[in-house]
Amino acid sequence: MKTKITLLLAFFFIGVNFGFAQQDEECMTKLSIFHEYTKAKNYDAAYEPWMDVRNKCPKFNNAIYVDGEKILDHKIDNSTGVEKVAFINDLLKLWEQKGEHFASKTPKGEYAAQASQLMYDNRELLNKSDGDLYAAFDAAYKLDKETFTNPKSLYTYFSLMVDLYDAGKKPAADLFNKYDDVVEKVEDEVKNFSEKLNGLIEKEDAGTALTSKEGKYKKYYESYLNAYDQISGSIDGKLGPRANCENLVPIYQRDFEANKGNAIWLQRAAGQMSQKECTDDPLFFKLVNAYHNISPSANSAYYLGLLKDKEGDSNGAIKFYEQAISLESDGFKKSKLYYRIASKLKAKGNYGKARGYYREALKLNPSNGRPYIAIAAMYAASANNCGDSNFDKRAVYWLAADEARKAARVDPTLSKAASQSVANYMAKAPQKSEIFSSGRAGQSISIGCWIGASVTVPNI
Known part of the structure; x- marks a missing residue:
């Protein structure tokens, strides 16, 4: 069986x-x-x-x-x-x-x-x-x-x-x-x-x-x-416009007491108000200080720098901006901080210091072409102030074009805008006939003032 x-x-x-x-x-x-x-x-x-x-x-x-x-x-x-x-x-x-x-x-x-x-x-x-x-x-x-x-x-x-x-x-x-x-x-x-x-x-x-x-x-x-x-x-x-100051302030004011110990809520609220240019409202001061008190961070230090800027205390603002950079350990986020601070300095016309911050941003995130575009714009804005002759002043546009080309090379999101900037700057630089009549083709021109760089006159 x-x-x-x-x-x-x-x-x-x-x-x-x-x-x-x-x-x-x-x-x-x-x-x-x-x-x-x-x-x-x-x-x-x-x-x-x-x-x-x-x-x-x-x-x-x-x-x-x-x-x-x-x-x-x-x-x-x-x-x-x-x-x-x-x-x-x-x-x-x-x-x-x-x-x-x-x-x-x-x-x-x-x-x-x-x-x-x-x-x-x-x-x-x-x-x-x-x-x-x-x-x-x-x-x-x-x-x-x-x-x-x-x-x-x-x-x-x-x-x-x-x-x-x-x-x-x-x-x-x-x-x-x-x-x-x-x-x-x-x-x-x-x-x-x-x-x-x-x-x-x-x-x-x-x-x-x-x-x-x-x-x-x-x-x-x-x-x-x-x-x-x-x-x-x-x-x-x-x-x-749904997130304008008229809408944001009442909501954050209403919810502040319930969330004043919530670092994430405070960070987001302060971030939104900063982005939408609501920093003149007293609520922004409350949000930033509450955030910095319970969770000192790169973001909170940056917002305190914004407050100092609003008060007209540029030196105090820079101290907080530097503190923000020192508190940030993430390279990508630190690069964004350098860029944001540089843009603040650029807006104030402090081009030399702004360029330094932009270059630090590039070291940490070389695929972001925006610092190159900003440096190019500062060069172009300074053309009339940097150089002894009309030819030398307009030579600054070659420097600006070089920076814009770097942006186009490293950053796919800026390819079109950077190419347009290059064309614009090259149109303002000395043209072939002027280079020929100057007899300076291939020569190096030292650019003074805050730029402190040299550019080679193109060969024709």
């Missing part, structure tokens, strides 16, 4: 394994078929064998989900009405299945944001309200903030909050908090990609050519920085 049972079990397992082997072989064959069709962009032909493998062997290979997304995207783009809705819902289901069977290849925040964006892009067809869509994006953000990085989805997320606020469905406090959330997230991503790009720029500056792989990574980092730069402007544009 025992022998019979053993034999039966043996035959059973052989049969099961044979069945699995047959299934694997069938799935392998059909996977090969749909993958070749997908590579050839013949998505309609790929659909049936792909569905067979997806249903029979959902764990067989990640290509089921990578190719499946392309196949369903094609179906969505080439269908209408009820059929299109079915394909949209199937793509949403496909991403859920990928998360179930290939979790390590399916970052939760990224795919939840992707699903939310798909629903948003087809909101009328799916009959989704702003409230439904915001809830989906908000859940994705809270589920896995680290991988919720898509620039378009970050903008959509915030845009929906503004729409709900305008419709009276979200209070102003929620709007401003969400603005801070999204802006901080964008800044984190800009920091991430800037630091990666900085290493490649430093390698190029050292005279070492990038490898083919590094060149591709450089373009990838630059494309993301471009995208984040665009949505940063769009986010501020969407917020618009």
Whole structure:
């Protein structure tokens, strides 16, 4: 009896394994078929064998989900009405299945944001309200903030909050908090990609050519920085006048007592008031001092510097600005502080000191071209004051153009603006006929005053 049972079990397992082997072989064959069709962009032909493998062997290979997304995207783009809705819902289901069977290849925040964006892009067809869509994006953000990085989805997320606020469905406090959330997230991503790009720029500056792989990574980092730069402007544009002093001050005044021990709230409130030029209001003084008392930081010291500037105490302001720099340990954030302080000094006409701060900002974040643009502008503004002759004065524009070219080289977000600046400065510099008549082609001109640099007259 025992022998019979053993034999039966043996035959059973052989049969099961044979069945699995047959299934694997069938799935392998059909996977090969749909993958070749997908590579050839013949998505309609790929659909049936792909569905067979997806249903029979959902764990067989990640290509089921990578190719499946392309196949369903094609179906969505080439269908209408009820059929299109079915394909949209199937793509949403496909991403859920990928998360179930290939979790390590399916970052939760990224795919939840992707699903939310798909629903948003087809909101009328799916009959989704702003409230439904915001809830989906908000859940994705809270589920896995680290991988919720898509620039378009970050903008959509915030845009929906503004729409709900305008419709009276979200209070102003929620709007401003969400603005801070999204802006901080964008800044984190800009920091991430800037630091990666900085290493490649430093390698190029050292005279070492990038490898083919590094060149591709450089373009990838630059494309993301471009995208984040665009949505940063769009986010501020969407917020618009809703965050003016008339709206901010009453809200922060109302909530101050409840939050005067909350460093994050105080930092955000002071930051918003600083950004929106509400620093003349006495509330800004209260916010900054409360923030500095409970959490002395680079930000709080910087805001105290702003207060000193408002009082006309430039020396006192510089002391707090320097304190802010000393308190900041993060290189990227320190670079931003140097830039902000330099811009304050530039606005006051203190060009020499401003240039020093701009250069410190560049040391810490060489892929940010804005300091170069600012230095170029200061040179151009000083052209009439630096030089003994008209020719020498206008030679300053060559220096300005050189700085603007550096911005175009290192910062993809400034390529167009920097190129326009270069053209403008070169038009103001001595032209070929003037260089020829001066007889100074190839000579070096020393530029005096605060600039203290030399420039070589171009050869013609």
